[in-house]
Amino acid sequence: MHDLNFFRDHLELFEQMARHRGITLDLEGFRALDRERRELITAAERLKAERNKASEEIARRKKSGQDAAGLIAEMKRVSEEIKQYDEHIAQLDERTREFLLTVPNLPHPSVPVGQGEQDNVEVRRWGAAPKFSFTPRPHWEVGERARILDLPAAVKIAGARFALYVGAGARLERALANFFLDTHTQQHGYTEILPPFAANRASLTGTGHLPKFAADMFHLEGTDLWLTPTAEVQLNNLYRDETIDADALPIKVCAWTACFRSEAGAAGKDTRGIARQHQFQKVELFKFTRPESSYDELELLVRDAEAILQRLGLHHRVIQLCTADLGFASAKTYDLEVWLPSTNGFKEISSCSNCEAFQARRSGIRYKPKGGKSEFVHTLNGSGLAVGRTWMAVVENYQQEDGSIVMPEVLRPYMGIDRIPAPAAAKA
RNA sequence: GGAGGAGUGGCCGAGUGGUUGAAGGCGGCGGUCUUGAAAACCGUUAGGCCCGCAAGGGUCUCGGGGGUUCGAAUCCCUCCUCCUCCGCCA
Numbered sequence: 001m002h003d004l005n006f007f008r009d010h011l012e013l014f015e016q017m018a019r020h021r022g023i024t025l026d027l028e029g030f031r032a033l034d035r036e037r038r039e040l041i042t043a044a045e046r047l048k049a050e051r052n053k054a055s056e057e058i059a060r061r062k063k064s065g066q067d068a069a070g071l072i073a074e075m076k077r078v079s080e081e082i083k084q085y086d087e088h089i090a091q092l093d094e095r096t097r098e099f100l101l102t103v104p105n106l107p108h109p110s111v112p113v114g115q116g117e118q119d120n121v122e123v124r125r126w127g128a129a130p131k132f133s134f135t136p137r138p139h140w141e142v143g144e145r146a147r148i149l150d151l152p153a154a155v156k157i158a159g160a161r162f163a164l165y166v167g168a169g170a171r172l173e174r175a176l177a178n179f180f181l182d183t184h185t186q187q188h189g190y191t192e193i194l195p196p197f198a199a200n201r202a203s204l205t206g207t208g209h210l211p212k213f214a215a216d217m218f219h220l221e222g223t224d225l226w227l228t229p230t231a232e233v234q235l236n237n238l239y240r241d242e243t244i245d246a247d248a249l250p251i252k253v254c255a256w257t258a259c260f261r262s263e264a265g266a267a268g269k270d271t272r273g274i275a276r277q278h279q280f281q282k283v284e285l286f287k288f289t290r291p292e293s294s295y296d297e298l299e300l301l302v303r304d305a306e307a308i309l310q311r312l313g314l315h316h317r318v319i320q321l322c323t324a325d326l327g328f329a330s331a332k333t334y335d336l337e338v339w340l341p342s343t344n345g346f347k348e349i350s351s352c353s354n355c356e357a358f359q360a361r362r363s364g365i366r367y368k369p370k371g372g373k374s375e376f377v378h379t380l381n382g383s384g385l386a387v388g389r390t391w392m393a394v395v396e397n398y399q400q401e402d403g404s405i406v407m408p409e410v411l412r413p414y415m416g417i418d419r420i421p422a423p424a425a426a427k428a
Numbered sequence: 429g430g431a432g433g434a435g436u437g438g439c440c441g442a443g444u445g446g447u448u449g450a451a452g453g454c455g456g457c458g459g460u461c462u463u464g465a466a467a468a469c470c471g472u473u474a475g476g477c478c479c480g481c482a483a484g485g486g487u488c489u490c491g492g493g494g495g496u497u498c499g500a501a502u503c504c505c506u507c508c509u510c511c512u513c514c515g516c517c518a
Binding site: 005059060062072079 | 447497498499
């Protein structure tokens with residue numbers, strides 16, 4: 001959310017932002033609403049000042065035994081009037097807030113202006129696509145042959161867009177999550193958090209998931225709880241409505257969680273395999289930083305996520321999103337895309353964003369510099385990485401002609417085996 | 429799930445309808461003193477919003493929301509959180 005005063009004073013900035021993001025903002029409506037609201041506040045406060053003065057006078061008169069009945073009667077009328085004003089103002093406040101909550105963040109000047117995905121910019125590539133002496137199979141075929149993935153069972157238990165892993169497949173999921181967490185905590189300096197998998201309205205509003213994206217989440221009926229769509233929500237809200245000690249910054253935390261997404265509007269997209277699920281695991285990276293260092297920290301965050309792909313030996317590239325593709329709360333985003341042989345292309349596996357003070361303002365997360373006034377921190381988040389999609393990438397990139405899957409070196413201690421055996425040897 | 433108790437400023441802690449945005453203490457900041465420091469002493473020490481070029485003025489905030497009243501930290505309702513006891517349970 002943007003600061004109301006800043007928004008009012010820089011409408012031209014927001015007009016440009018809307019154009020660059022390809023959205024519409026009713027700025028004229030805002031102007032009228034804002035003007036009316038301020039006029040009413042001024043009028044109401046004038047009456048309140050009058051009432052406060054009169055109340056003192058009443059107290060004085062009563063103390064000295066004088067009559068105050070006339071004044072009291074008059075103030076009764078004034079109070080009625082104030083009540084009318086306050087009710088009207090509350091309505092306008094709510095409308096202002098609702099409007100402001102739907103205004104996305106301003107892109108950083110370094111973000112390329114674009115119309116859509118096609119205008120994203122490739123920043124760098126790492127590694128090379130593996131060469132196969134046979135036609136590589138998609139991960140669901142490899143997984144079914146090796147009997148480590150049972151999608152029909154998941155459909156029976158829960159429905160479409162759920163997955164069920166078996167044996168070494170289940171262990172691979174667990175191995176990946178552990179490898180991610182160990183790397184980030186032991187080598188990259190993040191503190192591990194294991195948060196609730198559900199979050200309330202206030203938390204989801206803080207990150208920007210509510211009110212605008214309610215349809216993308218699973219709401220727990222009859223409660224104020226939603227299944228978390230990403231641990232970004234929980235990690236951001238670790239410090240909601242708190243002032244962080246300046247010396248503690250930057251704070252780096254990471255969390256493994258399940259994530260739940262309704263994927264409304266994604267019908268027909270990624271229907272085969274496990275690329276797009278209602279439930280998936282993810283290790284999330286999150287930073288609270290001082291404003292002046294947040295962009296340096298973003299570069300480091302991307303490197304932390306990339307390091308995982310590199311240690312797994314997976315070919316990937318880094319993409320900078322253009323203005324039109326930028327997420328609601330983000331001022332600048334890099335996506336990491338991993339090579340998937342079956343598609344002969346790249347697939348998103350991580351998204352790393354600097355939200356600047358956008359979330360911090362919504363969530364009330366401040367820090368107090370030495371001798372200065374408290375200010376909002378900057379928040380950054382990134383996947384490090386999506387576990388299910390990494391599972392896909394490992395299975396596809398390390399598949400062998402006989403159907404076995406070689407384990408990358410770094411996973412072997414976690415897996416206890418060098419390769420997931422070929423189908424013939426994989427009898428259940 | 430049942431029965432009680434509690435939520436005041438950065439922290440502790442007064443305050444039960446009328447100059448209380450809130451005593452006092454601690455902490456923080458500035459100063460006096462000191463070669464320096466400590467101690468002592470003096471002063472200072474929330475934020476949001478509205479009007480205003482500014483200086484400044486006004487208003488709101490004592491867990492959240494609502495109500496009673498001319499006036500609420502103080503009375504009433506409701507919700508949330510924490511604590512104690514009982515029950516249940518992985």
